[in-house]
Amino acid sequence: MPPRRSEGSHCDRRQFLAGTAAAAALTVLQGLQPARAQGTVGSAGVPDSRLLEDLVAANRILAKHGIVDAYGHVSARHDKAADRFLLSRSLAPELVTADDLVEYDLDANPINLAGRSQYSERYIHAEIYRARPDVQAVVHDHSPSVIPFGVSSVPMRPVYHMAGFIGAGLPVFEIRDVAGMTDMLVSDAMRGRGLARALGQSTAVLMRGHGVAVVGATIPFAVARSIYLEVNARIQLEAIGLGGEVRYLDPEEAKKVLESGENRGYERPWELWKRDALKDM
Numbered sequence: 141m142p143p144r145r146s147e148g149s150h151c152d153r154r155q156f157l158a159g160t161a162a163a164a165a166l167t168v169l170q171g172l173q174p175a176r177a178q179g180t181v182g183s184a185g186v187p188d189s190r191l192l193e194d195l196v197a198a199n200r201i202l203a204k205h206g207i208v209d210a211y212g213h214v215s216a217r218h219d220k221a222a223d224r225f226l227l228s229r230s231l232a233p234e235l236v237t238a239d240d241l242v243e244y245d246l247d248a249n250p251i252n253l254a255g256r257s258q259y260s261e262r263y264i265h266a267e268i269y270r271a272r273p274d275v276q277a278v279v280h281d282h283s284p285s286v287i288p289f290g291v292s293s294v295p296m297r298p299v300y301h302m303a304g305f306i307g308a309g310l311p312v313f314e315i316r317d318v319a320g321m322t323d324m325l326v327s328d329a330m331r332g333r334g335l336a337r338a339l340g341q342s343t344a345v346l347m348r349g350h351g352v353a354v355v356g357a358t359i360p361f362a363v364a365r366s367i368y369l370e371v372n373a374r375i376q377l378e379a380i381g382l383g384g385e386v387r388y389l390d391p392e393e394a395k396k397v398l399e400s401g402e403n404r405g406y407e408r409p410w411e412l413w414k415r416d417a418l419k420d421m
């Protein structure tokens with residue numbers, strides 16, 4: 141008979157997880173502490189264990205919701221330095237653990253890569269963090285129902301309250317405008333800057349023929365917006381398919397959703413999603 145998991149062991153496990161994350165980060169960051177004041181490129185320090193745990197959870201949550209598959213990634217700004225962020229080494233998000241997280245500067249240079257391979261589109265994250273001091277987390281994905289709105293003249297608009305963050309609509313990044321004919325990847329700083337410019341002050345930017353970049357003031361905001369953006373896209377496609385006139389949220393209604401705390405900061409789904417995402421670790 142399998143041993144029953146008591147409430148106590150659940151708590152112990154949570155502490156263990158947080159401890160494991162911090163220990164893993166320490167291992168990765170050990171020996172990378174030359175003072176930044178000396179002008180050398182060194183680590184900003186060990187990130188908060190809760191931040192590491194949330195970023196690992198974010199990777200797995202997005203995978204479980206089909207927002208990312210083997211491609212796509214999520215990052216968080218470093219809690220000890222605004223000019224650093226944390227992003228996994230090149231790895232399918234569902235497999236990411238704390239010791240896969242790499243610290244980057246805002247030129248997308250890795251601080252502690254240790255020979256591991258990197259995501260070619262890390263410039264998406266670097267240039268958005270540089271352009272948007274308010275952003276603490278960035279998701280890049282190829283969310284399938286969102287793609288049509290990046291290639292069609294029909295704009296994505298909010299069809300229900302959970303997607304009020306879409307506001308009056310989302311900008312579309314046209315990579316040809318900044319780099320001509322490409323392989324469609326935002327794999328250098330120039331393309332990243334073009335994407336960040338297109339994002340402007342929006343919550344997300346569609347990428348024509350590619351996917352989307354979504355931002356948030358916390359990891360739960362960026363993750364939840366990515367999930368509800370996909371849901372909104374599906375519902376909008378269904379509403380358009382009905383053939384009548386579609387009545388979207390008015391920009392004033394969307395603004396009120398944000399002003400009232402945007403779905404209570406997604407605290408309720410985050411608690412649920414995070415528990416589910418980490419229970420198999």
Ligand SMILES: [Zn+2]
Binds near residue numbers: 261
């Ligand atoms: Zn991509």
